[in-house]
Amino acid sequence: METFIKQRIKAIKKGDQNAFADIVEFYKDKIYQLCYRMLGNRHEAEDVAQEAFIRAYVNIHTYDSTMKFSSWLYRIATNLSIDRIRKKKPDVYLDAEVTGTDGLTMYSQLADEGTSPEDALESLELQKTVQEAILKLPEKYRTVIVLKYIDELSLQEISEILDLPIGTVKTRIHRGREALRKYLGDL
Template sequence: MSYNEREIIEKCRSGDKNAFEILVKHYEKKVYNMTYRMLGNKEDALDVSQEVFIKIYKSIRSFKGESSFSTWLYRLVTNTCLDEIRKRKGKKLYSIDKPVETEFGEVNRDLIDDSNGPEEQACKMEIQEIVQKAICQLPEEQRIIIILRDIQGFSYKEMAEILQCSMGTVKSRLNRGRLALKGILESSGNLLQMLTSK
C-alpha cells in the first residue's frame, strides 16, 4: 500500500484506527530519534514518543492542514520534550554505582555491558555518546535547533514554523548553538583525542 499522507490523515480525523497505525509506523522512528536526541535516554525517549502519539491520537481532529503534518507533529514533539525536561529539573538523580539498600543488606547493581563487538562499531558508538552528551548540555533553545537542523535535516523555513519564530531567530540560535556545541566538545577533549588517535 502506498503512503498517501493527506488521505491517511483524513481517515485518522474520522476515527479510523488502522489509518492511525499506518501514521504511527511512518513516523515512529523519526519521533523516537528526536526524543532521544532531546532527552539523551532511551527509556525516557520511548515514554515521551508514546506520549506524543497519544497526544496526536487525541488531537488529530484539530489539525487543520494550515502547515504540513510533519511541522505540526514536530512542534508537538518539541513541546512534549520541553515539558519532560522541565519536569525532570526537580527530580532527584541516583548513581548507578551506589549499592541498593534491601532488607538483606546492600546489593551492587549489575549492568549489562553491550559495548562488545568490532572496534569500529564501539568507537562510532562512543563518539555518538560523547556528541549526544554534549548536545544534552546545551540550553533548550539551542538543543532543539541543533537537533532539528543538523540531525533531522529541516530547512530554516520548516524550523521557523515548528518553533513559531522568525527565520532570523532560527539562524541566530543555530549559530549560537553550533558554537556552544563546538566549545563543549573542545573542552571535553575526548572526541578530538579519539579522532586524532585513529
C-alpha cells in the same frame, strides 16, 4: 507521501481509527530519534514519543491541513521533550551506566560486525561525547541543533515546528554550534 498522510488524516477524522496506525508506523522512528536526541535517555524518549502520538490522535481535529503534518507532529514531540527536560527528575533505568565501564551500558557493549573493537569503541566514545555536549546545551539551542543536524530538517520546517521566525532559528543554530564547539574543545 504528504498526500497519503493527509488522506489518512481525513479517514481518522471520519472515524477510521486504524488509519492512525499507518501514521504511527511511518513516523515512529523519526519521532523516537528526535525525543532521544533531546532527552538522552531511551526510556524517556519512548515515553515521550508515545505521548506525542497519543496527543496527535486526541487533537487531530485541531490539525491545520494547510500545514505539513510532519511539522505539526514534530512540534508536539519537541514541546513534550522540552516539558520533560524542565521537569526532569533523576531516574534509574536498566540501561543506565554500568559501574566500572567508563560510561558504557550493557547495550553499548555489543560488538558491531564489520568494525574492529577499537574502532567501535572510539566511535561509541565520540557519539557519547557529542550526545553529552548536546545535552549540556540550553534547551532552545539543543532543540534547533537536534532538528537541524540530527533530523536534517530545513530552516523553514524548524521555523514552523517551533513557531519562530527563520532569523531566530538561524541565530539559535549559530549560538548552539558555538556552544557545542566550546563543549567539544579539540575534537
